[in-house]
Amino acid sequence: MSSVPNNHAMSLGLVGVLVIIAVWHFSAASGAISPAFLPTPWAAASALRLGLAHGDLLDQLRDTVSLMFRGWFVASLLGIGLGTLVGVSPTIGAYVEPTLEFLRPLPPSAIAPLAISLLGLGPGMVLLVVIFGSVWPPLLSAAQAFALIDPRLREVARCLGLSRSAFVFKIGLPSMTHDVIGALRVSVSLALILTVLGEMLTAQGGLGYVILLAARSFNAPRLYAAIILLALLGAAANLIILLAERRLTAWNIQRV
Amino acid sequence: MKNWRGWVLPAIVVVASELLIRQTVTDSDVLVPPSKIAAASVVAMADGSLLHATFETLAAAAGGLALGGGFGLALGILLGISRSAFEVSFLAIEILRPIPAVALIPIAMLIFGFGFRMEISVVAIATLWPVLILSQHAVANVPAVLLEVGRSLCLGRRRTIISIVLPAAAPGLFTAARLAAAYALVVAVTVEIFANPQGLGYALIVSQQMLHPETMLAMLFWVGVIGWGMNSIFLQFQRTFFVRWSNVEQRQS
Numbered sequence: 001m002s003s004v005p006n007n008h009a010m011s012l013g014l015v016g017v018l019v020i021i022a023v024w025h026f027s028a029a030s031g032a033i034s035p036a037f038l039p040t041p042w043a044a045a046s047a048l049r050l051g052l053a054h055g056d057l058l059d060q061l062r063d064t065v066s067l068m069f070r071g072w073f074v075a076s077l078l079g080i081g082l083g084t085l086v087g088v089s090p091t092i093g094a095y096v097e098p099t100l101e102f103l104r105p106l107p108p109s110a111i112a113p114l115a116i117s118l119l120g121l122g123p124g125m126v127l128l129v130v131i132f133g134s135v136w137p138p139l140l141s142a143a144q145a146f147a148l149i150d151p152r153l154r155e156v157a158r159c160l161g162l163s164r165s166a167f168v169f170k171i172g173l174p175s176m177t178h179d180v181i182g183a184l185r186v187s188v189s190l191a192l193i194l195t196v197l198g199e200m201l202t203a204q205g206g207l208g209y210v211i212l213l214a215a216r217s218f219n220a221p222r223l224y225a226a227i228i229l230l231a232l233l234g235a236a237a238n239l240i241i242l243l244a245e246r247r248l249t250a251w252n253i254q255r256v
Numbered sequence: 257m258k259n260w261r262g263w264v265l266p267a268i269v270v271v272a273s274e275l276l277i278r279q280t281v282t283d284s285d286v287l288v289p290p291s292k293i294a295a296a297s298v299v300a301m302a303d304g305s306l307l308h309a310t311f312e313t314l315a316a317a318a319g320g321l322a323l324g325g326g327f328g329l330a331l332g333i334l335l336g337i338s339r340s341a342f343e344v345s346f347l348a349i350e351i352l353r354p355i356p357a358v359a360l361i362p363i364a365m366l367i368f369g370f371g372f373r374m375e376i377s378v379v380a381i382a383t384l385w386p387v388l389i390l391s392q393h394a395v396a397n398v399p400a401v402l403l404e405v406g407r408s409l410c411l412g413r414r415r416t417i418i419s420i421v422l423p424a425a426a427p428g429l430f431t432a433a434r435l436a437a438a439y440a441l442v443v444a445v446t447v448e449i450f451a452n453p454q455g456l457g458y459a460l461i462v463s464q465q466m467l468h469p470e471t472m473l474a475m476l477f478w479v480g481v482i483g484w485g486m487n488s489i490f491l492q493f494q495r496t497f498f499v500r501w502s503n504v505e506q507r508q509s
Contacts, residue, residue: 012340013347020348037367098262105438105483106476109446110457113464113472117286193356200358200450208359215362227359234354 039220047221048228056210061229063206064195067123068237071130072191076184078131079138083180086139087146088168100139108133108194112201126198133194134187141183145176181245188237196230207233288470293477296470305459306478313455314482316372317437317444320379325436327380328387329429335388336395336425337417349388357382357443361451371454375447382443383436390435394428395421427498434490441483456482 021041027033028040039047051057086093086100111132115125149172157167199208207226214223270290277289300306335342361378368374398421406416422429448457456479463471 009343010347012343013345016344016346016348017351019344020352037363094259094261095264098259099265102266102480102484105441105487106480107442107445107457107483109442109449110460110476110479112449113460114286114476117464117469117472189354189356192354193358196356197358197446197450200361211359211362215366218366223362227355230359231351231355234356235351238354 036218036220039224043221044224044228048225051222051225057225057229060205060207060210060226061233064192064199064208064230065233067126067198067206068130068188068191068195068233071127071195072134072184072188074127075131075134075187075191076138079135079183079187080142080180082135083139083142083144084146084168084172087143088164088172093143104136104140108190109197112198116201121202122204123202126195126202129198130191130194134191137183137187137190138180141179142176145179146172149175178245178249181241181248185238185241185245188241189234192230192234192237284469286469288473292470293473296468297474297478300471300474300478306475309454309456309459309475310478310482312372313441313444313448313457316375316447316455317379317440319372319376320444321383321437321440323376324380324383324440325387325433328384328436329391329432331384332388332391332393332432333395333417333422333425336392336398337421342392342396349385353385353389358446358450361447365451370452375444375452375454378447379440379443383440386439387432387436390432391425391429394425394432397428398424427494430494430498434487434494437490438483438487441486445479 024038025041028035028038035043048057082096086096108129112125112129115128119125119128153171153175157171162170195206196208196211199206200212203209203212207230210226211223214220214226273287274289274291277284277287297306335345357378360381361374364374364377368377402420402424403416406420411419444455445457445460448455449461450457452458456475460472460475460479463469463475
């Protein structure tokens with residue numbers, strides 16, 4: 001959110017979380033909501049602990065992370081590359097942009113049936129959907145960052161007689177690090193969502209598959225354990241990129 | 257025509273795939289020439305199935321958006337105005353927000369079964385977070401100068417919110433609504449593809465499973481047209497109604 005919390009705010013935040021867990025506990029334990037839909041926090045936590053220690057949750061988590069990361073990585077490279085191309089050359093932009101504008105609002109999940117036809121039900125199809133869905137944030141932000149480069153920097157490049165590729169690597173890419181990393185945080189959460197969706201469709205492993213199977217067998221604690229794991233995974237991925245951003249843009253004091 | 261260059265790429269793709277597929281592929285489950293896709297679009301349009309599915313998808317998306325966006329807006333405004341409400345809830349929100357909405361589809365299915373209620377509930381939860389966060393941000397960032405004006409005019413808390421905070425935050429709130437509307441469509445189609453037997457998403461996945469690639473691709477194209485059209489309408493609306501505000505912002509900065 002908008003501001004960085006201090007210790008006082010952090011403890012207030014913890015109070016809020018405890019209140020929610022308490023409400024969860026009482027609505028589940030009192031039977032107000034059927035245990036088939038909502039297990040107690042304790043049941044979900046112990047399903048998570050057992051699943052991680054003795055069960056298959058760790059392996060499934062690894063599957064999901066691997067698919068998500070590969071899709072996100074390819075999408076990031078592709079997005080930054082294409083975005084740079086569009087941003088550097090107005091001519092290429094004029095040819096490509098309208099097509100991109102049409103493809104961008106397309107729900108990534110709508111690609112799934114096409115991906116299934118092309119690649120069959122398997123990890124390849126999931127990867128294709130993940131890449132298609134998470135390529136947009138880095139692409140758009142890279143293109144936009146190039147358009148917003150300080151005119152003075154362009155003049156500097158002209159004075160120094162930099163070639164176009166030197167301009168891209170020495171001025172363009174460094175000055176867009178901040179915006180693009182922000183976009184990569186958005187795209188990693190998209191990649192996670194689409195990986196889970198893909199795993200639910202292919203049903204060949206991963207946390208999406210665990211959720212699907214747990215719901216079908218009315219195993220609510222395991223279902224919630226997997227959802228908790230997904231939330232942790234999403235938060236962890238976000239945090240890692242945030243830390244990387246601090247590192248990579250530390251030189252840029254203007255923006256801190 | 258000014259933007260002719262934008263049509264070059266799609267035209268090349270259409271002509272090339274038409275020629276290539278006609279010559280080389282005789283019978284495929286995926287590759288069909290664009291002319292057949294166009295014909296399938298006409299058929300789906302003529303028999304009403306396309307419009308019916310579109311209506312179902314848009315109705316579920318709108319219902320979910322109204323529910324989730326409404327709650328998100330109310331909560332976001334509250335958290336934007338009250339610092340203490342924000343401090344109590346931010347951690348809980350940061351923990352709940354990363355849960356992928358698709359992971360909740362099986363739970364919604366257990367509770368509501370198939371149909372509109374299940375789809376609306378998932379769309380509502382998915383759109384709640386972005387609206388909440390963007391509107392909190394918009395309200396919390398209302399310039400302090402404006403609030404001081406409210407104080408010196410001795411406006412009450414309610415009057416300050418209604419005649420100063422909300423108008424000042426309006427462009428931000430509208431952006432939140434625009435993004436959430438696009439997201440609502442995405443989630444609605446996703447729910448239909450994965451589970452709910454109605455709407456465009458279901459039409460897509462069924463035509464894939466029945467090996468009608470021309471219908472599938474026609475549906476895909478149509479979904480793209482709807483998403484693109486919705487986005488354009490919202491952008492046009494934003495340009496027409498919020499120009500004054502954004503001008504003010506530019507002059508200030």
